[in-house]
Amino acid sequence: MEKVKFTQMKDGDREDYEFLTAHETEYAAKTGARLLTALVELDASLSGYQITRLGHSLQSATRAWRDGADEDWVVAALLHDIGDIYAPYNHDEYAAAILRPFLREQCTWVVEKHGDFQRVYYAHHLGGDRNTREKFRDHPYYDDCAEFCERWDQASFDPDYDDLPLEFFAPMVERVFARKAYDPEAVREGARVALTDAAVAAERAAQKQGEA
Ligand SMILES: [Fe+2]
């Protein structure tokens, strides 16, 4: 069987749908690889900054890595602007939808809301409300999102920063998207992990010196 027999879904039988399920599983397994390709495509988007969107994504992830952040945070930092390609007006929600089945809830929430939190840095220059993030003030992840934006997002537009390359982060992306979708062990509802870990950061810095 290479294709289903039906032309309308209501006419499909068990054989058709089992065949499709197998196909979809195989396709879904390559999500991580497709996202890495999409990240490279980000390179062409949104000119005007001193660095490209890919450069900004790599720089955010590199800062997260150097802060001792865990894999969920690093992948969140790398992919937080992936929605820029197809959803320029709600890129944060778009990225969160991609990440939600695989990442810790805390990280997905932060990616989903980062657009509102970023406004604190610029909206007033355009006559807008810079405090839209305040509607989330009582949320348990409010401080995490504020820290994400301060340390990794708004800071990562520097053309002179030495970003780690995409190849460095690729295995992390592959591992995260190889998780079972919506696995409670991955989503870890309600769990809060600090963005930074000084001991891990020192270890990684020492590793880097050793390599140099
Ligand atoms: Fe963004």
Ligand SMILES: [Fe+2]
């Ligand atoms: Fe960003």
